[in-house]
Amino acid sequence: MFKRFFGNIWSAAIAVALAALVCGVVLALAIGAAALLGYPPIRLADLWLRGAAGSWYALSSSCADACPLLLTGLAAGVAFRAGVLNIGAQGQFLLGALTAVALTTRMMIFHQPALVIPTALLGGAVAGGLWGLVAQYLERYRSVPVVLSTILLNFVALYLAQAALQGPLQALGTAAAQSPEIAGKYWLPLFVPYTDFHIGIILALVLAVLLWVVQQRSIFGFEARVVGLNPGTARAMKMPVTARQFQIMFISGACAGLGGAIQLLGQVHFMTAHMGNYGYAGIAVALLGRLNPLGIIISSLFFGFLDTGAYRVEESSLALPHNMANVIKALIILVMLVLAGLSLRKSRRADRRVTAPAQESAP
C-alpha cells in the first residue's frame, strides 16, 4: 500500500524537486542581482521572508493571494492535460467575478448568507464554465482553434465586465466602472479571525485534491488523458472524445470562474474591471506545477508568497519595486519552459525516429 502510493507519486515528487531547484537558483540570482544594485541582500531576504510568512497575518495574506492563482492554475492545468488549450482563464475569471457580484449586490436570494454565498460561488463557476464552452463550441463546430477563441474571448469578457460595471452593476455616486461594495455578511467567513484566511482557500485546496484524484484515478481522468495525448486513438477506441473535451473545458472554465468569485467574496469585496492578471498568471502557475494539481498547489503558494513578500519590501524603507517579483516569476517560467521544451524536443525526436519510415503514405 505504502509503496504503491509513493510509487505513483514519485514522478510528481521529481517534478516538484526540479521546480524547487529552479526557483531556488533564480531567487538566489535575484538576490545577488539586488545586492549588485546596492540593496543589502541579507536585509532584503529577511524583509521578504517576514513579509510573506513572518506572522499569521502575513501568512494568511500570502495564502489569500495564492488562492485565485491556484484556481486559475487548476483551470489551465486540467485543460492542458486533456489537450484543450484553454488560455482564456482571464476572461472566465472575470465573468465568474461579475456573476458573483451580481448575485451578491443585485439578486440576493432571501438575503440569507447561507444561501447567497453558495449561489454566488456556484454562479461564478457556472458562468466561467459556460464562457469556456463558447470557445469549445467554436472549435468543434466552426473550426476556430480554442487557443485563438479563448484569448479573444478574454477581451470580450473584459469589455462585457466594463459595460456591466458602468451600467447595471455600477455603484451609486461614482463615474468609475466599479460595483458597490458587497455587504459584509456576504463576505466569505474567516476560519482564523483577524487574518485573511477565508474558507475560499480551503475550498480551493479541496478542489485541487479532488481534481488530482479524478485525474489520476478515475475513468474520466484516464479518458481525458488519452483524448489529450492522442485523439485519433481515443476515437478508434470508441471513447467519447467530443464529450470529454466539452466536459474538460467546462471544468476548466468553472475553476477559473470560481477563482473570480472567491477572490471577490473573500478578498476584494467590490469589483472593477482590473482584478489583476490572475488568469494569465494561472498558466504560468500550471506550467510550474507541471500540470499536476498537487504541483499546482505548491507553485501557486510559491507565487503568492513571492508576491506578498515583494509588496512588503516595496512598502519598507528599501523600496525595491514590486515588479522585481514579476521579473523573478517571469525568469522562473522561462527556465521551466526551456526545460520542458528540451524534454519535449527529445521525446519528439524519438517519436519521429519511430514514425518516419511509415511516412511514405498512400496518395
Place this chain on the structure above:
Amino acid sequence: MPGAASRSLLIGPGTDDDQSCSTESIIYAGLHRLTSAVPRGWGAWMTTAHPALGLTGICKSFGGVCALDDVTLEVQAGTVHGILGENGAGKTTLMNIIAGLMRPDSGRMEIMGVPISTGSVRAARSHGIGMVHQHFKLVENQSVLENIVLAAGKSLLPRRPRKLLQDIDSWCRKLNWPLELDAPVGTLAVGRQQRVEIIKALCGGGKILILDEPTAALTPAEVDELAAAVASLARAGMTVLFISHKLLEARRICQSISILRRGKVVYSGSIADLSVEEIAEKMVGVKMDVPRLTPSARPTQGPPMLELVDVDYRIGKRRPPVLKQINLTVRPYEILGIAGVDGNGQSELAALISGAVNPTAGRIVRRSGGNASVPIRVGYIPEDRHKEALVLPLAVTSNLLLRQYRQSPFARWGFCRYGTWRKHSTDLVRQYDIRCRRIEDAAATLSGGNQQKIVLARELSQQPELILAVNPTRGLDISATAFVLRQLLEARARGAGIILIHGDLDELLSISDRVAVINSGALTATAWPQATPVEIGRLMLGGA
C-alpha cells in the same frame, strides 16, 4: 537554346552562378574542370562516362529501422529513370536525400561526376536538382508567378526578375504549356497545379527533375500529357527521376528503372529487359519463412459475420466515389485477404468496416452468431498504430487496457482499479512476449515490433469474433512478422472471421483462405490462394 538549363548543361556545375554552393564543391568543381576534359556541346556531353547522378553506398535509418541499406545507383543523363517499389520500400526517403532534404547516415552523391555535399537543399538546387513532391508545396492563395518567385528567390526579392520571367517563358514554350501567371494557384485544377510545381522545379534547377508519385492525383488524360512533357524534357537532355508503384505507367514512361525493396536496390537497369511479371516479382519479393495456412485447419463454416452489400463510399459530393459497388462476406474460421496496390481504396474500406465512417450507399451487416441485433466484438489492428491504436507517452499497461478499461474487473464506481490492470497486463506481456523492462514504461520506449504486439495483445485477448487487420506487419522484422501472422492464424482457429488488408502479397497469400483484389475502389476479382503472386499482381494493376 535560351534559359538557365541549357547554359548550365553546357558549362557544368560550379559556374559563377553558384554563389550558394559550398566552397568544397566549388573546389571540387574547379578540379574537375581542370583534370577532366569537359566536353563542350551536346553530342560529346551525352557520351561522357559520368552519369548525371551517382549514388554510392547511401544508408539511412530511423531509430533502429533501416530505411535505406547501401543504395548504389547511377542514372544516365537524358533518360527518364523510374524508381519503383512498394510503399515503405524507401523511395521517398531516397528522393528526399537526393533533393537534400535529408542527410544520409553514410554514402556519397555525385552529379556529373562531381561530389556534392548531402543534406543541403541549397547545394542540391545549385547543382540543378528540382523536386516535385507528391503533396504539392504551393501557397494556394498566391498567384502562379508568386509561387515560382518564392521558390527561386534566394533573398527576399529575386535579383533578376526579368531573367526569371524569361526562364518561365522558355520552359513553358518548351513543354508547350500555357501558364496563366496571375491566377491564384488554389483556383487551378490539380493537373495545372502540378505543372506549376514542375515549372517551379525547373526554374530552380533545370538538370535533374524528381517527380514523386506524380500520377497519383491525375486523370488518365493528364497522365498522358505529363508523359509527353517528361519525354520532351528527356529529349532536351534532362534527367528525370520518376517515382511510382504503378508498373504499367512506369513501363510506358521510363527508359530505365531501379527497383527498391525494403531499402535495398534489387534491380537497376533498362526496363525493356524485364517483363511486367518479373518487375512485380522483384518489387514484392518472395520470402520463405512465413507461417502458412495448414490444410488441416478447420473449414470455413457458419453464417456470415460481416456482409457488405453494394457499398459505395465517396468523400464530398462532387468527387468520384472512392469505393464502388463493394460486395463481400466474411464467415467464421476464415481469413479473407484483400490485395491491392496502396491507395486504391484500402484505407477507406478499413474505415467502413471498422465503423469509423458510414457508406454513402449500400449496407453493412455485422452479425454475432447469425443474430444481427447482438453487437459483434471487433478487433481492429489499424495501419497506423501510432495514430489509431497506441498512446505512446502512456504506460504499456494503459495501452493494453485501452479497450477494456471501463469493464467490470478493471473499474469500479467510475474509478480505475490499477491492481487488476497490472495483473492483466503482466499476463498479456508474458502471453504475447512483449519485451519491455517494466509494464509502467511508456509505450514509446518499445521497439516497433513490440508496440505492434501490444496492439495485438489488446485486440486479440478479448476473443473478437471479427478481426480487421490492415498491413499488420508493416515495418516489422521477420520474427515479429511471423509472430503477427501466427497470432492471426490462431485467432482463425478459434473461430474468428478475419479481414486482412495487406500490401505484402506473399504474406497475404500464405495465410488467406480467399483473396480478393481491390483496384481503383472496386473489388475486381476473387481469386483463390492457388493463384500465383504474378496473376494476382496483374489483377492488382487492373489487368484482366
